[in-house]
Amino acid sequence: MGRTPCCDKAAVKRGPWSPEEDEALRSYVQRHGSGGNWISMPKKAGLKRCGKSCRLRWLNYLRPDIRHGGFTDEEDAVIISLYSQLGSKWSLIASQMKGRTDNDVKNYWNTKLKKRLLAAAAATTGDLVSSPTRPRVPRLPAALAPTPASTAAAHASLFPSLLAIPTVKTETYTCDDFLAPAAWLQDDDPFAADGSTSASAASSASNWSADNGGAVGGGEGTFFLDFGAAGSDLGAADDHLQLPGGYYYPLDPSLSLV
DNA sequence: AAATTTCCCAACCGCGTGGGC
DNA sequence: TGCCCACGCGGTTGGGAAATT
Numbered sequence A: 001m002g003r004t005p006c007c008d009k010a011a012v013k014r015g016p017w018s019p020e021e022d023e024a025l026r027s028y029v030q031r032h033g034s035g036g037n038w039i040s041m042p043k044k045a046g047l048k049r050c051g052k053s054c055r056l057r058w059l060n061y062l063r064p065d066i067r068h069g070g071f072t073d074e075e076d077a078v079i080i081s082l083y084s085q086l087g088s089k090w091s092l093i094a095s096q097m098k099g100r101t102d103n104d105v106k107n108y109w110n111t112k113l114k115k116r117l118l119a120a121a122a123a124t125t126g127d128l129v130s131s132p133t134r135p136r137v138p139r140l141p142a143a144l145a146p147t148p149a150s151t152a153a154a155h156a157s158l159f160p161s162l163l164a165i166p167t168v169k170t171e172t173y174t175c176d177d178f179l180a181p182a183a184w185l186q187d188d189d190p191f192a193a194d195g196s197t198s199a200s201a202a203s204s205a206s207n208w209s210a211d212n213g214g215a216v217g218g219g220e221g222t223f224f225l226d227f228g229a230a231g232s233d234l235g236a237a238d239d240h241l242q243l244p245g246g247y248y249y250p251l252d253p254s255l256s257l258v
Numbered sequence B: 001a002a003a004t005t006t007c008c009c010a011a012c013c014g015c016g017t018g019g020g021c
Numbered sequence C: 001t002g003c004c005c006a007c008g009c010g011g012t013t014g015g016g017a018a019a020t021t
Helices: A019-032 A041-045 A051-062 A073-086 A090-095 A102-123 A150-156 A198-203
Strands: A241-243 A246-250
Touching (some): A019 A051
């Protein structure tokens, strides 16, 4: 039996998109949107493509706000942190990163970040991991470790010393000064090794706070973002913020969670 | 310089879900 | 209430580029 195909595979073109197809799709979507129906859209746009393929091409490549490659350390930290909490919820993770797609984040994780972390895990024999190019990766005391969701737990088993990161509040919110919890738990600035981001990190570190009077929240190693304080004293801190649960590093202030 | 291997990313595939009827 | 359909997502694959031998 199996699933009914979404389109006639013999009648649609597959494989890489040509510039002409890109232009046809782009101009159609910009003029009409997807029309709420990707399945019928290719025909209207004069494309011999499956609707799913059109949707993917638009979302992952043609959308005007897409950024490709060039992941920053801050973005690395966000991905690692969110992955530790959410598992492979790539769309959710990507939604927290301006201009990134789930496919991009997924590919980046699978081809680079995961290997980097595995290498770090293999190299570690103690609490901290050292890497010439990456920040040392922390290990949270067992008592403070979060209780991960099933998927995250499964993945966390891969990186037992790497993914014990405080829980990120994942409910919907918006904030112009979104700061991502990198939560590298260690003695000193985790980014200092490559000198990449500690300065910017410090700039708005005070946006973060523990939700439980400074204790690691909820008794389960949970941190919450205190957006009530967002923007209050950006730039006031002269170093990264150290909290009982770890360190928090800011992202590009233009990033926002929606 | 050529052959081979590895890496990376765009695209595909199929399943789960939710809305409409 | 159940079925159908389209959307969205996560996993996987194929092919080109880059690196290595």
